[in-house]
Amino acid sequence: MTREQLFENIKRKQSFLCVGLDTDLKKVPQFLLEKTSKDEHFDAIFEFNKAIIDATAPYCIAYKPNLAFYEAHGVKGWIAFERTVKYIREQYPDQFIIADAKRGDIGNTSALYARTFFEEMDVDAVTVAPYMGEDSVTPFLGYPGKWVILLALTSNKGSQDFQLAPLSSPEGDTTASATQKRLFEVVIKRSQEWVKEASPRGGLEGASSECLMYVVGATQGSAFADIRRLAPDHFLLVPGIGAQGGSLEEVCKYGWNDHCGLIVNSSRAIIYADATERFAEVAGEKAKEVQQQMESVLRSHFNI
């Protein structure tokens, strides 16, 4: 999906909501688990996701299954993940699918992860951890229409440990602009250089800077303004609204750009809003509430 298509979807649906499919069998409604215990062909994870997706699809533009929740069930979980991606692809082809995997390894290994998520799974985007540097990230770049979402400034308390620490440039890099930045700022700056250098894959056109996105936690408030100075055109994936306490208003105030530039994720506050047979219906209502808030800010900002 191109940046333009993503923006069109946002305008059409008046929403920049991503629903996080952090599906935990300890939190899904009891009746789904009871059905599973009686019928081995019934997969509670997938059935939960399917119902949540059907109920929320009109109000969101993206889904983000977090791989941890699927891997926790081994092979069964992996099957549920694959079925979920396939279901979204077939039923709601305009939805942007993010594999929240936070992968990153040496070059040949990252290339395998890229192949897995972009070729085997056919998701639109994968989250990538930057600690191992350039050759751990570039194999994910260069798949036309596929996005890399790099961890920059995350929503958790641990983001303070390293991401916010001031960092000087490594030896050899003497550009003044690369010095005395915080780690997350250096990650954002450097990665934009990498994307320019990424070689094309499969004879197709290579990566474009527009398919690089950054994770910035909703809890990070005014840091959005600093990030917009470094990455004015990029989309930001913003977790941390809802259960983690971030504010939609504050995120919009500092995070907007002329293509919206924001995908705001909510997981637990939507998918676990109700634990009865009405769970999907209530999830739909919660997603609609968020969509309506978004519609209001979109109208006032973009006048559409």
Added chain:
Amino acid sequence: MTREQLFENIKRKQSFLCVGLDTDLKKVPQFLLEKTSKDEHFDAIFEFNKAIIDATAPYCIAYKPNLAFYEAHGVKGWIAFERTVKYIREQYPDQFIIADAKRGDIGNTSALYARTFFEEMDVDAVTVAPYMGEDSVTPFLGYPGKWVILLALTSNKGSQDFQLAPLSSPEGDTTASATQKRLFEVVIKRSQEWVKEASPRGGLEGASSECLMYVVGATQGSAFADIRRLAPDHFLLVPGIGAQGGSLEEVCKYGWNDHCGLIVNSSRAIIYADATERFAEVAGEKAKEVQQQMESVLRSHFNI
């Protein structure tokens, strides 16, 4: 496995070799693939691993399957991974099994990854990426006898991008020792503080500092001396010998401690040394060669 047990295995086998099971269907012998195409119940990934394990087990003390290679085949790959772990557990219970997964996410999500690898899979150790800080790492700590292997200074070129950059301490931390260190050094220092604070899990005794290990690439040469000043007692997992060009002698010279303190990994140079029906036999020979080099340095250093 405790640190003492690991050291006993090293002394008994006169080896601190880890064989990396980076099993790529593009590189396994052709005849295994032909067998797979004729018999859908034949799993070339697992059969390759099984033969490699049987041939190399006398010469190594650990196996390290890299998850990327398994995930690349989706559900089938995940099954091969689970079968491989189970096979090692049952046939070679003294082997230390490392899931090279490089995971790390917000607290509740890292907790799920920890449960997956330590409870569902029953591996001994998992590699963890530090970028997201304390709450992304601590959920992996506190499983008695299970190890966290934190990325510190990796073997790839990209390690220069952020890991080697000088970092000042974040606001609030005013200890002089935390300032003006390179990122990988701050990661090593901080993580030792986290392990002290990790709460026990499941009513059992909590994490001990001895079950924290660091990834340090064999290509990093004299940085081992700096790391030993910060982490004198910890084991280091050392990839990058062989295909990536690191030197065993140099690693030992700077990396030893009184419990050996090194697990040196070799993947491609052992498992793909031969692509004929003799592949496992040749892998065994290559592993034996490395073991003999290790025996020689172990004897001269520990006089055993």
